[in-house]
Amino acid sequence: MSAEEKSRYFQELTLNLQHEGFIVKPETAEGLLPVELDDQRLCLALDTGAVRYWREDAADDRRKAALDKVVSITKTTAEYMHQIEAAPRLMVGSLTGDYRLLADFNGVVLAGHPTKYGIQFITWERMPERSSLNAGNYYGPSGGVDSYTAAKRNFAARSGLILRSDLFSPEQLVEVYRCVHEILDSSYPITEGRRKCLESTIEQIARSVPDLNERVEISNGEELEYVDALLTENSGMQFTS
CATH class of the missing domain: 3.30.250 (Rec A Protein; domain 2)
Structure with a gap:
């Protein structure tokens, strides 16, 4: 080095x-x-x-x-x-800047882009003529190593290296994360072995979804709004604007 x-x-x-x-x-x-x-x-x-x-x-x-x-x-x-x-520069169409080609399979590329804030990772689809890129998914650079993990996962799914049906979507992982937390935070009795398994599950989800906290906040907010709407509907109360 x-x-x-x-x-x-x-x-x-x-x-x-x-x-x-x-x-x-x-x-x-x-x-x-x-x-x-x-x-x-x-x-x-x-x-x-x-x-x-x-x-x-x-x-x-x-x-x-x-x-x-x-x-x-x-x-x-x-x-x-x-x-x-070690990666070569990604030279495609009007793409400018320092982008390194880390992987290329089945019309999908994984690129790394060095910035002063750290490495940003992107997955793109190549257009049929291979002269341009489309539909970029961006990870980082502010997400730490989780950005790299998430980008690899996205590349594997988009390129077909892993079947999409074998992977949970970020939305699904957020709801699993919330459900597991509800069990861990409750007084429901569980064995130590199960507790450790559930704790490792939420840690794994946290590594897989870089913007997990923001997604959980949105999910919680939507549920609270839904509950408020139900309470209002059932109570028959009317509110002035």
Whole structure:
């Protein structure tokens, strides 16, 4: 990895870690990237996509979970940054700017677009003559590594690598997320095994839907409006504007 590639990787990794609430300090003289949690040292990120840490810095469950998240983020960031560096430019019609062709299958492309805010990922459909692109779906750059995961998922579905019927839509995942939360937040007795399964389910959904919070808010709002309308209708009350 060249010095320029390392610098771009550390810049992208810093953005992704900060997105998850970690504090990232400037690169050390040894070429490592310090990562902190609660103003305390957690680990050091290497330009290989690995991390170095001390056992005492991940002594309790919370810090161990945080370390696992950093490891996951560094591996995913290293994966797609390696592809970005090696990928050819996407040269199609009037498309301008730095777009890298990461995948191309069955008339659908997955592109990466470096920006000062991080990498943006886009899936496009090629027009029949392959001279232009259509119907772009954009992911990031402000969504952290979840943008990359969501873009890959969208590419797989749009290109036919995975049948759409085998995947839940974002709308379906939002409602599953809400239902699971209702169970976890209720006093309904469930086994520890089931609780862990449900908790991992909502974590997986959160990684799959980058704008999950906004979608949940909309879904909650629509349901509250529906309930208010029903109450008004059933009560027979009239309101003046």
